[in-house]
Amino acid sequence: xxxxxxxxxxxxxxxxxxxxxxxxxxxxxxxxxxxxxxxxxxxxxxxxxxxxxxxxxxxxxxxxxxxxxxxxxxxxxxxxxxxxxxxxxxxxxxxxxxxxxxxxxxxxxxxxxxxxxxxxxxxxxxxxxxxxxxxxxxxxxxxxxxxxxxxxxxxxxxxxxxxxxxxxxxxxxxxxxxxxxxxxxxxxxxxxxxxxxxxxxxxxxxxxxxxxxxxxxxxxxxxxxxxxxxxxxxxxxxxxxxxxxxxxxxxxxxxxxxxxxxxxxxxxxxxxxxxxxxxxxxxxxxxxxxxxxxxxxxxxxxxxxxxxxxxxxxxxxxxxxxxxxxxxxxxxxxxxxxxxxxxxxxxxxxxxxxxxxxxxxxxxxxxxxxxxxxxxxxxxxxxxxxxxxxxxxxxxxxxxxxxxxxxxxxxxxxxxxxxxxxxxxxxxxxxxxxxxxxxxxxxxxxxxxxxxxxxxxxxxxx
Numbered sequence: 321x322x323x324x325x326x327x328x329x330x331x332x333x334x335x336x337x338x339x340x341x342x343x344x345x346x347x348x349x350x351x352x353x354x355x356x357x358x359x360x361x362x363x364x365x366x367x368x369x370x371x372x373x374x375x376x377x378x379x380x381x382x383x384x385x386x387x388x389x390x391x392x393x394x395x396x397x398x399x400x401x402x403x404x405x406x407x408x409x410x411x412x413x414x415x416x417x418x419x420x421x422x423x424x425x426x427x428x429x430x431x432x433x434x435x436x437x438x439x440x441x442x443x444x445x446x447x448x449x450x451x452x453x454x455x456x457x458x459x460x461x462x463x464x465x466x467x468x469x470x471x472x473x474x475x476x477x478x479x480x481x482x483x484x485x486x487x488x489x490x491x492x493x494x495x496x497x498x499x500x501x502x503x504x505x506x507x508x509x510x511x512x513x514x515x516x517x518x519x520x521x522x523x524x525x526x527x528x529x530x531x532x533x534x535x536x537x538x539x540x541x542x543x544x545x546x547x548x549x550x551x552x553x554x555x556x557x558x559x560x561x562x563x564x565x566x567x568x569x570x571x572x573x574x575x576x577x578x579x580x581x582x583x584x585x586x587x588x589x590x591x592x593x594x595x596x597x598x599x600x601x602x603x604x605x606x607x608x609x610x611x612x613x614x615x616x617x618x619x620x621x622x623x624x625x626x627x628x629x630x631x632x633x634x635x636x637x638x639x640x641x642x643x644x645x646x647x648x649x650x651x652x653x654x655x656x657x658x659x660x661x662x663x664x665x666x667x668x669x670x671x672x673x674x675x676x677x678x679x680x681x682x683x684x685x686x687x688x689x690x691x692x693x694x695x696x697x698x699x700x701x702x703x704x705x706x707x708x709x710x711x712x713x714x715x716x717x718x719x720x721x722x723x724x725x726x727x728x729x730x731x732x733x734x735x736x737x738x739x740x741x742x743x744x745x746x747x748x749x750x751x752x753x754x755x756x757x758x759x760x761x762x763x764x765x766x767x768x769x770x771x772x773x774x775x776x777x778x779x780x781x782x
Contacts, residue, residue, distance in 0.1 A: 321444060336392065339359070397450065420441075467772055524608060545653070547654070556571040644743070
């Protein structure tokens, strides 16, 4: 998709005008005298338009254009000016570009193209006299949107096309030509490091586990890096505690956290942010077989702490335990782990926000603020010391499942906290609620690409 800028709307029948119409409830189509089509989107309550609604309006514009097979569209930048929308033109331009890119994505890799072709917007003309002020913001927003879409494509790939080794190759390909160093550890290297968590979860699969490390060091040498650790379970059957069939269908997207941190670091590199960032992805398949790890097994993690396996389907936290320990070697100023960790987070928050867990109140406030700015909304859940009792092991140091059926998202966070105690600042983001898109947000089905927009803002501003 290409953005260009023009002071007036071109008189061209091949260009469809998309217009926001205040105080109208319905969307409708009109034809100008010259035969040019106008797609009008009704904006009923202009006084209520905030940043959240702006995001949806922007996506709706592209979704409507696609539904009318309008490949080339034009819109007035001033249409997106509302009385209570307190945003600079630059900020608004970035949000518009990001979300237009996101709305223009659809995962068609394995579908036969219809005779009439796919319906995508290829060209967008932004009608404005402020092109010199907002062009760079459009370029920035487009890069972020493109990396969100790249993550969505990566995560939506079926499990047979995204094994741990394939994920490692995808990470290498994603950073080609960028100032990003890639290292991939195989099972022999992980065994030498004592990564019993990753190796234990992956031992039931014929696909070799991988430990993917991406380093983008564009900041001052004296600046300690931010480390992003993403859960990379390329397919999760639940292991010997096998999932019911209707809960297994989308588990090729259980590596969404890994896809997110890979493309967040790619976004940082493409934006040339002057920061030091590391992305770590422990990548495994969790499969039932004669060699699978069992309930009751005791795994020795890289940290030296032992993990008592209560449930083989609570595997994401187990592999992330080694990732958190490995992150210590970078002496990071902040570690963020990202994972589709628990169904309990979905039960707690529904499908519109990811859960965040941290004992750093300043960081929590920052993440909530940046979540609102980016559109990757987050909400905190507690990490009181009393919850630690729930993850104490009987025969090992830490149990990978809580002692109650309630508060599972908190149990997952408290488990990870046991391996983050040496870190100066740490936050866990449970993106299970935002693994897939939902009706009404004008995005195609499949991975939602959370929380790349949030991570990019965090890298930029933290």
